[in-house]
Amino acid sequence: MKSLTWSLLFFLLISYSGTLRSQDAAKVLDRVYGLDQTLCNGKKYTYFPPAGAKGHQYLLSQTFSNGSITLNGKCYQDVYLNYDIFNQQLLLQFKSETILRNTIEVSKAWLTGFSLGSMNFEFLDLEKEPRFFQVLGAGPVRILYFWRKNLDVDGSVGSFSLTFTRAVRDSYVFTNGQLKPFTSKRSLIKLFDAAHRPEIKSYLRKNKIKIRKASDQAIAEMITFIGNLK
Numbered sequence: 001m002k003s004l005t006w007s008l009l010f011f012l013l014i015s016y017s018g019t020l021r022s023q024d025a026a027k028v029l030d031r032v033y034g035l036d037q038t039l040c041n042g043k044k045y046t047y048f049p050p051a052g053a054k055g056h057q058y059l060l061s062q063t064f065s066n067g068s069i070t071l072n073g074k075c076y077q078d079v080y081l082n083y084d085i086f087n088q089q090l091l092l093q094f095k096s097e098t099i100l101r102n103t104i105e106v107s108k109a110w111l112t113g114f115s116l117g118s119m120n121f122e123f124l125d126l127e128k129e130p131r132f133f134q135v136l137g138a139g140p141v142r143i144l145y146f147w148r149k150n151l152d153v154d155g156s157v158g159s160f161s162l163t164f165t166r167a168v169r170d171s172y173v174f175t176n177g178q179l180k181p182f183t184s185k186r187s188l189i190k191l192f193d194a195a196h197r198p199e200i201k202s203y204l205r206k207n208k209i210k211i212r213k214a215s216d217q218a219i220a221e222m223i224t225f226i227g228n229l230k
Helices: 002-033 185-189 194-206 216-227
Strands: 065-071 074-084 089-094 102-105 111-116 119-124 131-136 142-148 151-154 161-164 168-175 178-182
Touching (some): 131 216, 178 185, 185 194, 194 216
Antiparallel strands (some): 065 074, 074 089, 089 102, 111 119, 119 131, 131 142, 142 168, 168 178
């Protein structure tokens, strides 16, 4: 009987301690995010590159940057984000009183888009499967970039190591619900009606636009011009 009593007391103590820890965690999240379960709905980020791998898995750098997320129609401003393009995961980082850094993978269940610095992305279900695309332009015709990295073997003589490739982008024109790939100025122009091609060529020449090297702003202005052609 005495053993049973002590067992019950131990169980109650553990349950109470767990409740306190849950309440403390809830208070931390409440202070940081207003206890918004939509934003905080994600699993802990646990990916670690292979030992000795060169480079990193992120789009720009290993540093988290100020950005915004749109989830279930609500935009969350001033959150710290990074984009793991090797695993295609959007990451959210926050600090608490007990954890220096806590990083989660943002749930894709209600995710529609995010911004990272000056870059805007949307989570779109267009062809093979839902993917993140950087979006340039806001009209009926837009440019979409899909960013990715690979982890390659460095086969140099006398050495063996793994290296993340540089960030690579696949370029598309998005129009009438379709993705149309292009890789050069010539292949881009061919995607549009023959009647508009002279005007597009003239615009590219006048503005000295090189498709592979042009800034995001220049490409956005270009596709807006093309989208307005009648």
